[in-house]
Amino acid sequence: MDWDASLLWQFDLLLLLMAVICAIAALSLKDLISCAVIGGVYSFLLCLAWTEMLAVDVAFTEAAVGAGISTVLILGTVLHLNRRSKD
């Protein structure tokens, strides 16, 4: 297959930077609902990274499970807790 991943290093770098920003934001925000949504965004960025590495099956699972249903389950849990985190 004619595929040179090194051509896409700028895309890789962008994904990595955004993933790091999402991770820091999820840790530092006080509002747990925002954290849950940012967790979903982080999963979606990882899904793009898997696609870019041609691991399409893993990307599909990441999109369905990571970005989709776990965000919903975490949101459902947060609604039963105090919405603001203490630390």
Place this chain on the structure above:
Amino acid sequence: MKQLTLVLVTLIGVLLLQAAMDLPDWSDPASPASLHLSSHYLEKGLEETGVPNIVTAVLADYRSYDTLFETVVILAAGLIVLTILRRTLRRRPKAVRPRPQRESQDIILQGAARLLVPAIQVFALYVVAHGHYSPGGGFQGGVIFGTSFILLALCYDLRVVLARFREKTVLFCCAAGVLLYAGVGALCMALGWNFLGYAALAGMLGSTEVMARSHGILAVEIGVGITVMAIMVSLYIDLASGGDLDEGL
């Protein structure tokens, strides 16, 4: 305490990055992981199983023990959530604050859900059935099927879902999927082959051994899909209602 955590995390991060230098290059054919069996899967996979998507062939045929026990892990996790959250015997007062009663008559949301749910379910079935040829399979298809019920529960009410898909049926499906998977394996063993050696089914299906392996993969993917779908629904109905199975979120 926070400074100590920061120092520890930084230290471990630097160590991990240092160790990552020694990892083999991405898609290096000489890396230890691809030396022994990978070449066999890639060269003989289509010939031996009749499945063009090698990921599916490895997942559900060559490594089907792994997949069976992954499904069992999901079943166990779902049952643990059920055990912790579900309240049936003692009707304790709800620990959570009373949430504002939401108006459940949002016609746009309900109309959109009514249109989307059948499409999502057909797509989920496609993902399960087309896993042989394209990315997808039991896990993804099951999760997508489960989300259709969650969408229904979010746009209408949890009771609307439970009236169509009762809790007893959900729990039955949880176990039935694993049972289907293990049953296919046991059937192969009863026919004199190894556990999950799908080639044994060739006589029953009246096809070649290659096609029997392909059909065996489909059967176990359906089993995985049923279990994953039911576990996702079970997790959601227990988490959303705090174990009471009343109105939900």
